[in-house]
Amino acid sequence: MNNKITGRIIIGGIFFLANSLLIGCESADDVTLGRPGAYSDEGGNVMAQRQNGVMTMIEEVSSGDFRIVKEYPSKVTGVVVKKLDGTQETIPEEKIPSIMDQSKNEKSMGVGSVLTAGLVGYMMGRNSSMSPYVYKDDSLYQQSLMNRQLLYKQQEEDDKRRGYTGYWSGGRYYSNYHGRYNDQFGRASTGSAKSGFFSRLGSSFRSLG
Amino acid sequence: MKIIPVKPVPDDVYKKVGFYWYASPQDKSYIADELVVINRDEGDAYYRAANELYAMYVQAGQHVIDQKLYPLLDIPPNLGEMIETSWDDDSHFHLLGRFDLAGGLDGLPIKLIEFNADTPSLIFEVALVQWLLLKHNKMKEENQYNNLYEAIKENFGRLRAQHPLLGKQDSRIPHALFSCFEEAGEEDENTVRLIEEIAYEAGFITGFEYVEKVFFGAEEGILDKEGNAFDYWFKLLPYEIICAYEPELAGLLTEILRRKCCILLNPPYTLLFQSKGIMKVLWDLFPNHPLLLETDCKPLAGKKCVEKRTFSREGDNIRILDAGGNVVSARDGEYGSYGKIYQAWAELPTDEEGRLYQAGVFFSYEACGLGFRREKGIIHNQSQFAGHYVET
Numbered sequence: 001m002n003n004k005i006t007g008r009i010i011i012g013g014i015f016f017l018a019n020s021l022l023i024g025c026e027s028a029d030d031v032t033l034g035r036p037g038a039y040s041d042e043g044g045n046v047m048a049q050r051q052n053g054v055m056t057m058i059e060e061v062s063s064g065d066f067r068i069v070k071e072y073p074s075k076v077t078g079v080v081v082k083k084l085d086g087t088q089e090t091i092p093e094e095k096i097p098s099i100m101d102q103s104k105n106e107k108s109m110g111v112g113s114v115l116t117a118g119l120v121g122y123m124m125g126r127n128s129s130m131s132p133y134v135y136k137d138d139s140l141y142q143q144s145l146m147n148r149q150l151l152y153k154q155q156e157e158d159d160k161r162r163g164y165t166g167y168w169s170g171g172r173y174y175s176n177y178h179g180r181y182n183d184q185f186g187r188a189s190t191g192s193a194k195s196g197f198f199s200r201l202g203s204s205f206r207s208l209g
Numbered sequence: 210m211k212i213i214p215v216k217p218v219p220d221d222v223y224k225k226v227g228f229y230w231y232a233s234p235q236d237k238s239y240i241a242d243e244l245v246v247i248n249r250d251e252g253d254a255y256y257r258a259a260n261e262l263y264a265m266y267v268q269a270g271q272h273v274i275d276q277k278l279y280p281l282l283d284i285p286p287n288l289g290e291m292i293e294t295s296w297d298d299d300s301h302f303h304l305l306g307r308f309d310l311a312g313g314l315d316g317l318p319i320k321l322i323e324f325n326a327d328t329p330s331l332i333f334e335v336a337l338v339q340w341l342l343l344k345h346n347k348m349k350e351e352n353q354y355n356n357l358y359e360a361i362k363e364n365f366g367r368l369r370a371q372h373p374l375l376g377k378q379d380s381r382i383p384h385a386l387f388s389c390f391e392e393a394g395e396e397d398e399n400t401v402r403l404i405e406e407i408a409y410e411a412g413f414i415t416g417f418e419y420v421e422k423v424f425f426g427a428e429e430g431i432l433d434k435e436g437n438a439f440d441y442w443f444k445l446l447p448y449e450i451i452c453a454y455e456p457e458l459a460g461l462l463t464e465i466l467r468r469k470c471c472i473l474l475n476p477p478y479t480l481l482f483q484s485k486g487i488m489k490v491l492w493d494l495f496p497n498h499p500l501l502l503e504t505d506c507k508p509l510a511g512k513k514c515v516e517k518r519t520f521s522r523e524g525d526n527i528r529i530l531d532a533g534g535n536v537v538s539a540r541d542g543e544y545g546s547y548g549k550i551y552q553a554w555a556e557l558p559t560d561e562e563g564r565l566y567q568a569g570v571f572f573s574y575e576a577c578g579l580g581f582r583r584e585k586g587i588i589h590n591q592s593q594f595a596g597h598y599v600e601t
Binding site: 055075153209 | 218221222224225226227325327328329330337340341344345358359362382384390395398399402403406407409410412414415416417420421422423424425426427428429432433434435437446447454455457458461483522523
């Protein structure tokens with residue numbers, strides 16, 4: 001069977017989240033820098049609560065020297081660090097700022113420096129222009145530039161649906177790009193469209209097979 | 210067959226990732242605390258079988274359309290145009306489906322049971338839950354045939370590439386709306402939200418709206434309650450249900466497709482594959498094919514067989530008949546109004562406790578994930594899910 005199964009943690013944000021939740025269980029074997037807190041509230045639908053974010057994977061290329069090898073928009077924000085000795089660290093969202101704060105004490109491109117200069121640093125207001133030098137190669141940097149634009153559009157659409165008109169909520173990210181794409185994504189009229197189908201069906205039906 | 214015990218993942222972890230339906234009645238866990246052990250050859254055989262079967266389904270689908278065999282598949286006439294419109298346009302890409310297969314272990318031959326092509330379940334279980342079991346038990350993720358999440362993500366990329374307007378390099382970002390019934394429960398909603406999350410990571414702008422609140426317009430297309438129009442609509446809502454309960458909506462969707470306002474996921478032509486009637490067509494086209502079970506519209510004379518309804522789900526409305534035509538086992542359900550097909554009995558791998566194992570192989574452009582359901586008797590929607598471990 002198609003066996004492209006390595007590195008699943010970074011392939012999907014939900015895998016990062018699930019892996020982070022396993023940390024702390026006695027059989028967990030990964031190292032973490034903190035507990036995930038963004039989705040720990042009881043009650044409600046946790047899938048529905050997920051906001052927009054960015055997943056980042058960085059690798060240690062030489063002792064103490066790290067580079068970004070993948071970044072993409074996700075409903076989960078998190079960082080996975082692969083080290084030269086084969087170990088792996090997962091950094092949940094709430095721990096990322098403190099890791100970035102340590103960058104000033106790093107003597108080379110450590111984890112904090114790389115995160116600060118990458119897309120997640122940009123989204124958290126830590127840089128105004130992402131550095132191409134913290135990416136493993138230029139194509140990764142170019143892809144992240146495209147992802148930055150994509151994140152804005154996705155966030156803008158989510159904000160619009162939720163009725164937000166101001167800056168991004170939660171203090172995670174900042175944005176001054178609102179309204180930029182309005183000419184491209186204008187709202188359609190619902191003049192003759194109909195809704196309310198299946199309203200009389202009731203709750204007994206299950207659709208899965 | 211070989212199964213190995215594993216330490217269960219804490220319920221709290223399941224809840225927090227959105228997997229709420231892990232508990233089953235009868236005081237047993239829905240997730241088995243054992244893994245089915247398979248070897249590489251067995252895994253590769255499942256992979257080849259699903260790919261070959263999908264190619265056969267495509268040929269059978271074309272045959273049904275060419276010969277107008279919709280009555281044989283129990284497909285209402287008012288869905289014909291929708292099916293054919295999506296079939297003839299490559300931008301209507303099949304996102305994912307799941308083959309249910311008998312055999313494959315203990316030397317038993319792999320046989321097609323059915324193809325859940327329109328609204329497959331088990332996505333959370335195959336993609337995430339069995340992977341969590343590996344991680345929690347310090348097993349390597351390489352020891353599992355499980356590429357489902359990535360395959361769906363890649364397929365969203367193909368969907369975009371196939372779109373006549375959105376497939377170009379400098380095109381705007383596609384918008385996709387995801388829906389299920391408001392009262393369908395956490396399983397349906399979280400499954401839909403998981404697919405939405407995958408689409409988001411694949412670079413789509415996504416939204417979620419309950420089916421009852423979605424706006425449908427022949428000119429406007431498909432909109433959420435704020436009036437945002439979408440390029441794609443993923444619905445965990447079977448087409449045969451649309452036709453039976455809201456025929457006006459079926460007409461609107463046909464018009465929306467005709468005007469190319471929106472692309473439906475899964476495409477309407479997956480209804481051809483979803484109908485168990487197509488297994489009669491497959492047997493007619495590929496008689497005695499090693500992956501197929503003999504199927505007919507009448508009981509198989511002198512052979513043990515299974516009576517199924519064309520659009521029954523989750524093991525409902527199934528009767529097992531012995532060679533003399535006597536009912537030896539049965540499950541009732543709410544699908545009794547659909548037509549019947551009779552499929553030859555296939556042996557399922559069985560463990561020491563007498564539980565039967567049915568393999569589910571997901572297909573998303575290619576075979577991409579394996580999981581098992583097990584039960585002492587007819588497998589249904591509350592039968593245990595068992596993950597697997599590939600022995601090297």
